Amino acid sequence: MNDSSIRLSVGFIGLGMMGRGMAQHVLVKGHQVGLLLRSQDSETRCADLLLAGAKGLTTSAQVAAMADVLIICVTGSPEVEEVILAQHGVLEGIKAGCVVVDCSTSQPDSTRHLAAAITAKGALFLDAALTGTPKHAEEGQLNLLVGGDKTVLERVRPVFELFAKNIFYCGEVGAGHTTKLLHQFVVLGNAAILAEAFSCAKKTGVNLEVLCDVIDSGGANSTAFQRLRPYVLEGNDQMFRFSIGNAHKDMRYYARMTGEARAVSYLGDAVHNTYTVATNLGYTPQFIPHLINSVDTVNGALPDPENN
Incomplete structure (x- = not known):
């Protein structure tokens, strides 16, 4: 073969x-x-x-x-x-x-x-x-x-x-799926951090275009950022075509895996919770960039209806 x-x-x-x-x-x-x-x-x-x-x-x-x-x-x-x-x-x-x-x-x-x-x-x-x-x-x-x-x-x-x-x-x-869950934790954790950062930036009046340029030029740059950037600046969510529902499922699997392995999961639990909240708010079918809207909602801001 x-x-x-x-x-x-x-x-x-x-x-x-x-x-x-x-x-x-x-x-x-x-x-x-x-x-x-x-x-x-x-x-x-x-x-x-x-x-x-x-x-x-x-x-x-x-x-x-x-x-x-x-x-x-x-x-x-x-x-x-x-x-x-x-x-x-x-x-x-x-x-x-x-x-x-x-x-x-x-x-x-x-x-x-x-x-x-x-x-x-x-x-x-x-x-x-x-x-x-x-x-x-x-x-x-x-x-x-x-x-x-x-x-x-x-x-x-x-x-x-x-x-x-x-x-x-x-x-x-099983090693392929274990490795994938670790990969997902890193990517989806990065996306969750970026969602919080952009939500905070909007509330503190930071210029989002300047912030994106700063992240792009420094150690905070990442694939997750590059896929979120078009949404932050243009409302285009097509560069991160992975649903919040799937992300929540992956982080649920990761939480189960770390629990069975008795591994430390302080950050994993926080990331899992971020996607759980977004799912509970009805963002399940939306692509990952809409996690920013979920964080805005939790923080008491009204999401932009055009991006929700």
Whole structure:
């Protein structure tokens, strides 16, 4: 399977902002692609892939049955557990030797449980969490954080290289998802700090454009800042297309992980609380830049209705 000239059957479960771009790159390179399409909306969203030769399927079991490599890219552990364990799920259709890859952001303990269930069927498992944006998915420039048997990673590396610019081997099963949660804590924690800073700046009369230039030129600069800056100055939230609801879920997973590890989480708890409050205020579907509005609301200011 490590020969890039071999044509494989690759199944995709989860065709949102990330999964659809990944599937497109695999299809363009000539592999047979199966897509789980359970609604008219998903069929419409993937119409171009179907016209290009992808096969639409209606159950996870059907996708598993056709796949040499099965890539799952859904929201989190409950969704992964459903597609694998539920009736007409992956375990009902999977064939021996298939490599199941969970690209979701999942809880490591759930990941290890599902890996054991899959290997009991004679299949193989990798957790391969993603970092990057939907634009990176469209461009085939994602990062993959992989946990599992390194020899299995080498088998499917040619598939991963179709949509990833960096492939990091993190360790045994669960290590990819553990590393992703640590990454999310750093990024989402940075965003939470910036949201507080910009809220305070508005209340103290600081020129936001000057503040952005100062941050850009010094040690406070970061990827999170660069993605928030267009919103602060122009109201454009499209550079940080990750929902507050997903951020809250990731920080909830991080809090559980640190608790199980008995690790210090003073800042983690504060960041988790920031996203919990934003979720309780109804910001769940909004992208991360709207966290600034949430902080403004908590501090007693009325959010700008055009940005809310």
